Amino acid sequence: MLKVENINVYYGQIHTLRDISLEVKKGEVVALIGANGAGKTTTLRTISGLLRSKTGSITLMDENISHTDAHKLVSKGLAHVPEGRHVFLQMTVQENLEMGAYTVPSNVKAGIEDVFERFPRLKHRKNQIAGTLSGGEQQMLAMGRALMSKPKILMLDEPSMGLSPILVQQIFDIIKELNESGTTILLVEQNAEMALQIAHRAYVLESGHIKLSGTGQELANSDEIRKAYLGG
Ligand SMILES: Nc1ncnc2c1ncn2[C@@H]1O[C@H](COP(=O)(O)OP(=O)(O)OP(=O)(O)O)[C@@H](O)[C@H]1O
Numbered sequence: 001m002l003k004v005e006n007i008n009v010y011y012g013q014i015h016t017l018r019d020i021s022l023e024v025k026k027g028e029v030v031a032l033i034g035a036n037g038a039g040k041t042t043t044l045r046t047i048s049g050l051l052r053s054k055t056g057s058i059t060l061m062d063e064n065i066s067h068t069d070a071h072k073l074v075s076k077g078l079a080h081v082p083e084g085r086h087v088f089l090q091m092t093v094q095e096n097l098e099m100g101a102y103t104v105p106s107n108v109k110a111g112i113e114d115v116f117e118r119f120p121r122l123k124h125r126k127n128q129i130a131g132t133l134s135g136g137e138q139q140m141l142a143m144g145r146a147l148m149s150k151p152k153i154l155m156l157d158e159p160s161m162g163l164s165p166i167l168v169q170q171i172f173d174i175i176k177e178l179n180e181s182g183t184t185i186l187l188v189e190q191n192a193e194m195a196l197q198i199a200h201r202a203y204v205l206e207s208g209h210i211k212l213s214g215t216g217q218e219l220a221n222s223d224e225i226r227k228a229y230l231g232g
């Protein structure tokens with residue numbers, strides 16, 4: 001579904017992503033884990049067309065999207081929930097969801113019902129201004145808004161950041177359900193333990209390159225990963 005081949009991304013003179021290749025197959029949850037500053041967000045932003053690679057290619061469902069504008073990728077089935085949520089703070093929950101359906105305006109009504117079914121907390125707050133939602137509710141709204149575009153592949157950048165353990169569990173349960181109902185997922189997480197539990201496969205990024213990859217289980221059992229990311 002998504003293939004990244006040998007991308008190299010620079011911020012000015014700084015070589016941030018070094019020859020990264022990764023693949024997400026249809027129906028998979030693939031996790032990208034790594035320490036702060038490893039390049040996880042940069043990788044997602046490059047796939048989304050917000051940054052450009054100097055080399056290599058990015059292919060979405062057999063189409064080369066390396067030079068496609070970010071806003072066009074949504075209608076091609078790629079949705080990105082950025083780090084830090086970024087909902088429209090001045091708009092209501094309902095208005096935020098409507099904005100998410102700009103590529104498929106015919107889906108607004110059914111889409112909103114679908115999102116409310118998945119996130120009942122949002123339904124109760126549909127007329128609340130997004131800026132007054134709690135952190136966890138904003139995360140749910142950011143995910144719900146991305147789902148309004150009916151994505152084939154959903155990229156999530158640290159969906160569990162700053163949430164209480166119960167909410168983290170809920171968000172992971174929802175990610176799993178979304179995947180089981182047919183959405184392919186590329187998940188960036190600091191919470192390596194939980195990410196590896198739900199991931200079919202995972203990649204470990206270190207200083208801008210892929211250090212290791214394997215099934216979620218293989219990586220969860222690897223001594224190296226246990227020491228570096230799972231607390232021994
Ligand atoms: N706009 C920018 N200009 C210059 N350097 C940047 C920019 N954005 C990120 N970087 C640098 O690129 C490197 C990778 O950052 P990135 O945000 O991709 O890391 P990350 O793996 O997502 O980290 P975190 O877990 O903290 O979110 C870091 O050293 C960061 O300081």
Ligand SMILES: [Mg+2]
Binds near residue numbers: 040041042083157
């Ligand atoms: Mg990041």
